[in-house]
Amino acid sequence: MNDQIHSGGSDHEHGELGDAEYAEFMELAAQEGFDPEEVEGALDEAGHGPLPVLAVVGRPNVGKSTLVNRIIGRREAVVQDKPGVTRDRVTYEAEWAGRRFKVVDTGGWEQDVLGLDASVAAQAEYAIETADAVVFVVDSTVGATDTDEAVVKLLRRAGKPVVLCANKVDGQSGEADATALWSLGLGEPHPVSSLHGRGTGDMLDAVLEALPEAPPQSFGTAVGGPRRIALIGRPNVGKSSLLNKVANEDRVVVNELAGTTRDPVDELIELGGVTWKFIDTAGIRRRVHLQEGADYYASLRTAAALEKAEVAVILIDSSETISVQDQRIVTMAVEAGRAVVLAFNKWDTLDEERRYYLEREIETELAQVAWAPRVNVSARTGRHMEKLVPAIETALDGWETRVPTGRLNAFLGEIVAAHPHPVRGGKQPRILFGTQAGTKPPRFVLFASGFLEHGYRRFVERRLRDEFGFEGTPIHISVRVREKRGRKK
Numbered sequence: 001m002n003d004q005i006h007s008g009g010s011d012h013e014h015g016e017l018g019d020a021e022y023a024e025f026m027e028l029a030a031q032e033g034f035d036p037e038e039v040e041g042a043l044d045e046a047g048h049g050p051l052p053v054l055a056v057v058g059r060p061n062v063g064k065s066t067l068v069n070r071i072i073g074r075r076e077a078v079v080q081d082k083p084g085v086t087r088d089r090v091t092y093e094a095e096w097a098g099r100r101f102k103v104v105d106t107g108g109w110e111q112d113v114l115g116l117d118a119s120v121a122a123q124a125e126y127a128i129e130t131a132d133a134v135v136f137v138v139d140s141t142v143g144a145t146d147t148d149e150a151v152v153k154l155l156r157r158a159g160k161p162v163v164l165c166a167n168k169v170d171g172q173s174g175e176a177d178a179t180a181l182w183s184l185g186l187g188e189p190h191p192v193s194s195l196h197g198r199g200t201g202d203m204l205d206a207v208l209e210a211l212p213e214a215p216p217q218s219f220g221t222a223v224g225g226p227r228r229i230a231l232i233g234r235p236n237v238g239k240s241s242l243l244n245k246v247a248n249e250d251r252v253v254v255n256e257l258a259g260t261t262r263d264p265v266d267e268l269i270e271l272g273g274v275t276w277k278f279i280d281t282a283g284i285r286r287r288v289h290l291q292e293g294a295d296y297y298a299s300l301r302t303a304a305a306l307e308k309a310e311v312a313v314i315l316i317d318s319s320e321t322i323s324v325q326d327q328r329i330v331t332m333a334v335e336a337g338r339a340v341v342l343a344f345n346k347w348d349t350l351d352e353e354r355r356y357y358l359e360r361e362i363e364t365e366l367a368q369v370a371w372a373p374r375v376n377v378s379a380r381t382g383r384h385m386e387k388l389v390p391a392i393e394t395a396l397d398g399w400e401t402r403v404p405t406g407r408l409n410a411f412l413g414e415i416v417a418a419h420p421h422p423v424r425g426g427k428q429p430r431i432l433f434g435t436q437a438g439t440k441p442p443r444f445v446l447f448a449s450g451f452l453e454h455g456y457r458r459f460v461e462r463r464l465r466d467e468f469g470f471e472g473t474p475i476h477i478s479v480r481v482r483e484k485r486g487r488k489k
Contacts, residue, residue: 054103057123058148059147067200073094138184139168140169166192228308230308232312234329238315247269272386279308313341341375409433
């Protein structure tokens with residue numbers, strides 16, 4: 001483990017590969033018959049820093065989800081929701097003109113529960129908070145409404161770059177309707193039909209101008225300032241109580257009564273002799289008739305907090321059965337690529353029987369994050385709070401770990417020799433070589449002679465963890481298959 005690299009080292013143009021390591025790697029790729037440009041592309045894709053975030057906002061029924069569908073190219077089709085029905089995911093990955101970015105969709109919940117203006121404003125606020133740029137969608141056939149004007153005020157206050165999308169312009173006759181939206185004072189309206197795709201290319205060109213470039217992955221250069229922790233979990237699971245306990249004072253209002261939402265609070269708190277920034281997402285309270293809306297806002301707020309954080313402390317109520325909502329929140333943290341710590345709250349209230357059944361639930365319901373450090377705490381009494389910091393540090397350590405290419409390829413060689421991929425259709429695909437192109441979280445690119453089945457990729461991930469640790473972090477593995485060379489006749 002001594003030659004395993006953690007944060008530190010110099011910046012260079014090959015992501016996290018040093019010049020000598022990069023040259024050796026490219027020579028290996030050439031020997032195996034890979035196109036150098038393809039290899040460069042794979043490294044570039046895996047080795048970038050955090051992707052810039054685009055929020056799509058606007059009032060209900062202006063076509064936000066259809067537009068998001070169009071932007072992400074239907075690789076992950078957005079479900080057309082019925083009003084009041086929540087959706088698990090609000091963040092998607094997209095690519096346009098060779099540049100990748102994340103899209104936050106606020107079109108998932110269209111039930112007028114809080115009053116139309118309030119619900120639109122709440123959705124827009126959460127999305128704008130996490131965004132680098134915003135697409136504001138207006139129905140050009142209706143024109144600018146009072147609700148649209150209210151969103152414009154929000155956008156002006158936020159000061160983020162805005163691309164104005166005049167949707168539902170299906171032909172030349174609709175161009176005049178789009179032109180009328182200059183009156184909003186947000187610059188040029190881009191006439192678009194998200195349903196038919198008309199004008200979306202020009203609009204996305206404008207989006208790329210508004211979005212910052214994805215920063216290159218710079219090995220060992222911290223963002224600066226305190227490490228950022230998102231405290232996430234279902235409503236009323238004890239997030240505010242936990243924050244107050246670690247801060248040793250009442251910084252957050254704890255109230256079991258139903259309320260609506262409030263802005264997330266970022267708190268600088270000293271723990272274990274180190275200052276941390278806690279991003280609190282505790283503001284959601286359930287009302288019976290607000291349940292769907294509160295859950296949707298909770299997922300928006302969780303997505304916003306995860307974008308700002310480095311590690312997610314996921315609080316789970318150990319006195320209750322692990323729920324589908326708990327699992328969704330875990331999945332959000334993993335898909336966001338954050339370091340993960342599981343904190344089981346109300347541990348002091350459990351009897352032996354509940355502890356037994358909880359352990360069984362953890363094994364089955366949370367198997368996907370068996371690698372995450374776990375602490376059993378009580379936000380009420382402060383029990384085991386001292387274990388939180390070591391768990392967070394362990395997770396961040398795994399999140400930033402990098403394995404040198406030479407060491408990785410020796411390890412891959414051992415795996416292929418001892419556990420070759422099963423033969424499929426008379427052929428046996430092999431991992432030829434690989435590299436770790438990025439950290440935060442660890443991202444590996446494997447180059448193979450044929451398609452690697454999902455089960456074999458999972459096996460490789462398990463062996464990587466056995467060998468190199470990676471406790472507390474998701475691992476991303478992408479596979480590039482060597483293209484078959486055409487035979488000359």
